[in-house]
Amino acid sequence: MFGSLAKKIFGSVNDRRLKSYRPKVAAINALEAELEALSDEQLRARTEEFRAQLAAGKTLDDILVPAFATVREAAKRTLGQRHFDVQLIGGMVLHEGSIAEMRTGEGKTLVATLPVYLNALAGKGVHVVTVNDYLAKRDAEWMGQIYRFLGLSVGVIVHGLDDEERAQAYAADITYGTNNEYGFDYLRDNMKYEMAQMVQRGHNFAIVDEVDSILIDEARTPLIISGPLDDRSDLYNAIDKVIPRLNKSDYELDEKQRSVALTEEGTEKIEELLRAEGLLTEGDLYDAQNATLVHHMNQALRAHTLFQRDKDYIVRNGEVVIIDEFTGRMMPGRRYSEGLHQALEAKEHVQVQPENQTLASITFQNYFRLYDKLGGMTGTAATEADEFLEIYNLEVVEIPTNRPVARVDDDDEVYRTAEERYRAVIRDIEASSAKGQPILVGTTSIEKSEYLAELLIKEGYKLIDFENPQALEPLYKDARAGRGTKHFAVLNARFHEQEAFIVAQAGVPGAITIATNMAGRGTDIQLGGNAKMRIERELAGVEGEERARREKDILDEVSAFKERALAAGGLYVLGTERHESRRIDNQLRGRSGRQGDPGRSKFYLSLQDDLMRIFGSDRMDGMLQKLGLKEGEAIIHPWINKAIERAQAKVEARNFDIRKNILKYDNVMNDQRKVVFEQRKEFMAEESVRDTIDDMRHGVIEDIVARAIPENAYAEQWDIQGLKANVANFLNLDLPVEEWAKEEGIADDEIRERITKAADEAYAQRVEANSSEVMNYVEKQVLLQSLDHLWREHLVTLDHLRQVIGWRGLAQRDPLNEYKSEAFELFNTLVGHLREQVTGQLMRIQVVFQQPEAQTLPPMFPQHLDPATGENEFDMPQGAAFGEGGPQGFAATAINPSTGTQRDPNNPSTWGRVSRNEPCPCGSGKKFKHCHGQFVA
CATH class of the missing domain: 1.10.3060.10 (Helical scaffold and wing domains of SecA)
Structure with missing residues (x-):
């Protein structure tokens, strides 16, 4: 009571901190007229003036106001965008080494340019961390216009770069890249044999975009570089034949903890089966000499009981491809660790690839704590503020929106069964589309998004084929006519190539877009649609007066569409299920109500949902039946929202414990890692x-x-x-x-x-x-x-x-x-x-003088291992970064590894065993799996 009273009188801690930035914002605004009068050359010259001031003894804080004002003016001239006052505040928060929580559509990408420019003036390098390569390249090019205009260099780290290209990118004033690339480059640097081969030049300042996704969700999984072990595919296939013969009573399954264990009866049964197959030749299953067999048996059991096809992974082109639980995207090349991926390959009867051995590893917590200063941006960090403070010493500051949020968040609707829930969802989609309201439907997995798509198709809806340039014309036709559409789009791992355009056009009146996850998409949903993307797509190859006329038509139509979408209530976010984390739900909700636009959100749930089922909905189902809840009826009450939030909080707390536990153990290894890595550097120097x-x-x-x-x-x-x-x-x-x-x-x-x-x-x-x-x-x-x-x-x-x-x-x-x-x-x-x-x-070495060979790192693969689920979240093929042929390291040398003889490109019999991700020895430039190693049905 006294706390709430004090907050009303004095404001919250967050309010007081925001108030402290106001004088600097006013000072930056006061410089605007002065800087507008400068020529481009005079504005660019300010960069050298700032550097001279720093060399003379001034600090970055001393030049913050004029530096921020310079960036704002440069953004106006290069991008045509002017930083809002709240964006200036966000930039100050990042510069101070804190997390700026800014709503979706508030321009976080532009905010980062302020502290990035300021800190780059010190000449020690600034790293901007993004969630995927697409955003790294896009932001480096897009925001790079500002930096280059002001005389700074920009580099970008993506898959496939060789060491020389990486070193050049890190040598730039500002470097964009993904968290995985930065982490793996650090590990690889500490496996080099000469200082000149190292690519990173230190860890001065980093800004992490989608900081909650990278430092919270992905921090459960250490980065691991591993090398191949001997092939055991026969053993995996043999064990896989045994597992389906077990009954559910032979093992105990705990979905909440993602674990499965044999019962006593199950152990006796599996021993008999293994003996019958000739796999268990001596002793009992749990004798020391059978430890490897136990390991493979456990992984096969997990593959069959805990991992579902089309939810946790899909089979594509004869390979098991992981689905990212956070984004719903496919992750080609990424592999589960410790034999789990091999067990899944055996389960799905595709070629089993060899296992790997750890060569180097680090957690994201310990990697990002290497930086002298760290900042982060996201739309959803407040729910994890305690963890950010405890693990990273990062404070979360909530930045106010530029315009008040006008979105209406309705209470959840809870149905007894999933079928009832989906019927209600389809009714709502039809009603909302009919009045011209664009709809974004959120699902938790590919499987569920495709199930909903099938239901819509049964109701007469048609799936939009975005590879057809005219595919959206029926949607535009319906929007022009002011009626609901019977066309819808699906955004999930299977359609990720088209995701930017799908997201960009999701704001057309009446448009229906089904998405698995909206975090880190990097493209805003603009009401009426994205005119720029429409022009690029529809007017490719059109020039002259014809192009000018059609551009005007598109701009006018998008403007008219926007007015209709606004009149219909803005974007409607319709969630078909709650995620384990409140943040992911908030990210979905945050797509609506951008920059003060109206909007609406609602979640539809059923007692059969994973979250509800795992957290004790059986009792609730019985109670609802006793109360007489009829089929098709829903419970709608704020108390239900609170109960679901508590269930989500339990999952979040469990995941926090997992991450803390990983960190405690990794800190032990980290102390030793620091000693070894520092010692290596000293030896090399x-x-x-x-x-x-x-x-x-x-x-x-x-x-x-x-x-x-x-x-x-x-x-x-x-x-x-x-x-x-x-x-x-x-x-x-x-x-x-x-x-x-x-x-x-x-x-x-x-x-x-x-x-x-x-x-x-x-x-x-x-x-x-x-x-x-x-x-x-x-x-x-x-x-x-x-x-x-x-x-x-x-x-x-x-x-x-x-x-x-x-x-x-x-x-x-x-x-x-x-x-x-x-x-x-x-x-x-x-x-x-x-x-x-x-x-x-x-004391024994014999020195033989001969032509030296170029030193390369050993054959290795990147892994992003989750000890709780065994999940590998990194794209294994690394191009030249892991050796000129990909992750095999020595694959580019045309040598048969089993015999050491030269490979003849025209004679496959000389190739020996070729890794699936190696360049094909025939010299086509394709990977082996897409060339001579391609599976033929």
Whole structure:
């Protein structure tokens, strides 16, 4: 009570913060007339003036007002757009390293130009992070007009760039790219062997677009770079034949936790089945020697019970393609991890691709915390404000809209069954379209969007084919006639190529658009339609007076359409189901009511929906039947909205716990990762690592002497034979250790000194024989390669440790503390093994002089792994970024990897096993799977 009273008198924290920006906004506005009078050259010259002021000791905050005013004027001259006052405030929030929550249609893309320009003046680089390559390229070109006008350089990071192109993009003042590209470039940089090969130049300032999607939703999944393991496709196919023979009583399924486990009866049954198939040859299923079999069996069980075709994935061109749960888009090339994707391939009877081994990994939380300053933009962040503050130390500031929001949000309608709900949805679509109101229908999956499309087709509606240039003419004809249309569009993963145009025309009066998810589409729904896109599409190739006349006709028609759509109540957002996250529902709602336009939103639910079913709707269904709710009737009450929000909050809280848990464990690895990556950089930066090599050799000698001659041990207790063997093994020396041990009064110190002297002399001779310059190079390569090899093995060990450490809780021990302790011991072991491996190699190495080969990274694939679902969310084919042929790394070299022989482009028998995503060895330039590796039905 007192809190609400104080808020009324003094305003909320958000209100007070917004008020603090007003004087700067007024100062920027006061400069507008002065800057309008400048020529283009004079305005551009201000960039060098600002840089000079920074070099003289001024801070970025000191020049914020004139810099923002300069950007606003440049935007007016290049884009014809002027920043609103609220957009100036949004820019200040971003500059301060906070999150600006701005409604859809408020111009977040333009807002970012203000802090991006200001921070780019420091010359340390600014990264703008987008959710997909399309937006990265679009924004770099679109907003790049402002930056280039003011004399700044702009780069863009997308799939398929080689290291040289990436380095150029990162060297620019401003770099656009996706979160995945930035993260993977960081990991790859820390696998390079020379500083000159690294592409990123630091982490100064980043602005994350759709910050909730990237730092919340996708933060559940670490970025992983992995390499291929041996092919086990026969095992997957054999196990897949067994799983369908199980009954539902043989396993326990928990959809809420996305987990499945065999019952005792199920375990006995699967053992019998595996034995019958010859897969379980000795012992019981859970004996240590059968651990791999258990792993594959569990993944096959998950594939059959937790993952549904056309919801979680689709099968296309003989491949299992993942559907992004957040956007509903297909993700070609992305793969589930830890054998799950292989299990799905076996389930769907397509070719099973090999598994991968982790080479490097990092979570988005730890990657983005590398930046000195971080800001973010989104339309929906307030519901996750606590998480942003706790994990990233980012405050959320709600920016007011430029014009008041006029959208009406109706209460949800809840029906008993999905069929009743869909009938009500179709009735509402027909009524709203008839009065000229454009409708955006939101669904939660491809399956449901296509089911609704089928229902509409049964009702006489026709699906628009956007590849036909004249496909929209019937819709425009209906709009001109002022009647409802019988044509509709579907926006989901199957039609993503056309998505920008589909979204752009969703505001035509009476238009019906079904969409799986509206986050990060990057295109606003404009009432009346998008005139610019219509002109580009309809007038391609038309020139002269004819083009001018038809352009005017289109502009006039779009204007008339807008008036009719406004009169009908603006865009109607109709949700056919609630998502797990309130933010995704809000993103859908936010498409309506853009820039003060009228609008309306409503969600239709049923008790059979996943959210309602998982969170206990059985009792509610029984209660409604007792109360006499008839078929086709709905419950409509604000209390229902509150109950659904509480269910969504439970899911959000669970997901937050998952992300926090991942971060706690990854922080342990992150500390070690920092040490290893910093050490690698130091090694690469030094001209010679001879001192390090000498220290490692002396450390090995210390260890082997200490093991053989324990402190305060008698001479007869010394392990002289073990010491001699270790000297031969690690130092490649045959020393008379037995004779030394027989000398009267000799101690471990003297033996250590003699071994050290002999090893130093032997190594000095090796250096002299090969020249110091050559050995400098050899030492650095051996050191880096040994470190990389051991680090990869360490990552695998930590991954396995993490999967089983939870069992320590049964012994009343904290799994996290146990993990920290075990990981520390494993890291110490890694350091010891590194000393031994490097010393052993260098004491034996034979230098052969020949033409050097170009160094490349090992064969590897990117993965975006979700430990909760096993989901891989990254597009695996990386083009030249992962080697000139794609993710195989060495695929571009025409070598048969199994035999090492040259591949003949005209003779497929010389090719050996070719990866599906490799360039075809025939030289066509296509991927193998689209060329000679294409499946023929």
